[in-house]
Amino acid sequence: MKTLGAELLVVEEGLVKISVPFSHMLTQQHGYFHAGVTTSIVDSACGYAALTMMPIDADVLSVEFKVNFLKPAKTSKLVAIGKVIQSGKMLSVCEGYVYDSSEKILIAKMTATMITIRS
DSSP states (O other), X not given: OTTTTOEEEEEETTEEEEEEEOOGGGBOTTSSBOHHHHHHHHHHHHHHHHHTTSOTXXXXXXXXXXXXXXXXXOSSEEEXXXXXXXXXXXXXXXXXXXXXXXXXXXXXXXXXXXEEEEO
């Protein structure tokens, strides 16, 4: 996340919010945020949200996710919100949302499954 300039904004039980400021280094050929940036921050938001529901000695990994891109990401920053829908012993199901800088325009939506791993 450091490479993207991402900032952790909110960490609550079952919810994490991450933002990334616009940079020309993070765009695709049309000047929009690249889909990989959008996917990276929403995957991280979902993963950290799942981690908030786990025991202290646990960690999580993404098992599967699907992203729907709803609008071009032409904004001064992206804001990703990850929410836990169901937290189990091994698997957690999350939803993620990526908004523009106003947090009113939905740019992308993710459904993700995270697996619990023990160190």
